[in-house]
Amino acid sequence: MLCHANKYQISFIMEKKAVRVRFAPSPTGALHIGGVRTALYNYLWAKKHGGTFILRIEDTDQTRYVEGAEAYIMEALEWLGIEPDESPKKGGDYGPYRQSERKAMYGQFAEQLIKEGKAYYAFDTPEELDAARAKVEAETEGKGKFKYDASTRMSMRNSLSLDAGTTQQYLDKGEYVVRFKLPAIHRDIIFDDAVRGTVTYSTEEMDDKVLFKSDGMPTYHLANIVDDYHMKITHVIRGEEWLPSTPLHVLLYEAFGWAEARPQFAHLSLILKPAPDSYLTKQNKPAMAEKFLNVFLSKQPEFAENKDLLAQTITQLFQDVASVTSRLNPKKKDKPYKLALKAFLKKSMSGKLSKRDGDLLGFPVFPLDWNGDEPFRGFREWGFLPQAVLNFLALLGWNPKSEQEIFTLEELVDAFDLDEVVRSGARFDYAKAKWFNQQYMIKGEDSALAEMMQPLATAKGYTVSKEYLTQVANLLKQRVEFIPEFIEKGSYFFTDLDFEVVKEKEGKNLRKRVLNKWSAEKSATFLDLHQALAQLADTDDLEPAVDAFMESKGLGKGEVMPALRFAISGTMGGPALYEMMEVIGRAKSLDRIKAFVEFCNAETTVA
């Protein structure tokens, strides 16, 4: 017996159709991380089958067009290394690849359906439609929805309800839309989804969707069917939000007589917001509470007068991180301000990952920086490596049927299968994203890391060679999670220490490990050590020299190393001491030791 998931593969093999998939974003802003995953799965599926990965820009909504969005999408795909084979920029045999440039062809297909009685002209104004919706809503106490279908279409203004003369008058004015005419007899639309199996909808639930808008542009529904057909798309891999409109698309393929060429659908579950306990920690709880409250008040300023009470409430709600979500359910005795806050928090803390979440929750949700009206930082600028992002995203909603976690792009192509895409929504897990990044940093070439560090170092005003950065990368890469941390955490590689600052940051450790035990004798010892090291030849290793020194003075490592470490790097953490000293340079290191001794003397007032 064949299970549904294999059927399409087999039929496709038998037909020997070349796989052609498209990623079809609309240029309404930056490319969301969920979109990136969709693009990736499309890419993987195409490459796995030696097929073609197409980028098509769906810019049929002129009002939502955002300048720079298309360039952003291209740059993001390029950064990630999943570039399309056919695209507006690259061209191809099935172009143009921007729907606005294919505008001329859609009208004829709308006309065709009208001629065949499968669609009709409609002249209702937006106001009239709003009124019709409002009326149904009022009659059903908000429970019902207006449907433009067989039951209502004859009472609306369209070419079915109006006589030919009136219809012509409207058409002459040029203000009309084309609506799809749902079949008169209801039936179930059944289609096979590569990730979900058999999905069933009844035409009874559907309505006469607009196919062609009054501005002369097609809607998504028309354009996507016409384009997929003409671009010979074999698999439509897209987000779950399209699942409910898929039966309409199925009907459209039938209406055009293209049912045989209908692509295989695969609907990907959405990426959800992370679990609250992953970003609410004991330390940041108060700050997060304030952040949430501010956003709430900016959205619902009418509750500003309740600010103190709200602050109290949110603190209470956040008290037990594990159960926040369940505490958010409304209760009868809740005051209006509390209900509003709960509703807001519930929406902010669950559901699909959205634009704003990055800002609010403190992690990137877009591949690259975006400098629009609402600017935000991308994975790239955050310091993520593209391969890490790809790897993380690939495994968020797909499993490779093995216990392998780290995959190169080639390995992903090889292992990927729509069959193993999971059906349920996956929560974004920032901690895991960080882990992947760290893994790729450790694996990464030191010189490549150095290259990425270079501009950041320059921005900080450090003038350092690539060779130097390469050495720093080598020492630090398993101790940092993002590229910028090389510069931030490793600042002592780039600039001399200010021990006053060290005292502020590391006061407790500094006192415990060094200052509390400091004495005139210690001071002298370290100056002796300084002297001993200064006399070393460049070819002599530091470690045996220090070891010998300690032995001669009868000192243990614990009495010497922590102080040296503070002297060199100003912190107890960090790479192996001697390697650090070699990279920073012996002369500089010795200067730091001397400065540190003086600092300790001053701190403990020993001379």
Next chain:
RNA sequence: CACCCAUUCGUCUAGGGGUCAAGGACAUCACCCUUUCACGGUGAAGACACGGGUUCGAUUCCCGUAUGGGUGACCA
């Protein structure tokens, strides 16, 4: 409100009637390694939403309930 989709450790997931006293990864904790911090290693803790069926047997199949998600535009 209606329709569709989903539901295994905190998170991502494996498992699709007996081999599951449920496997892996992240996160957490402990130990080892170590001058420190990491990395690495070893280990601990941690899950089949609930209720009914079907069956000799159900985490796995069916039906309900609950919960979560999506959609319900002349937006995509």
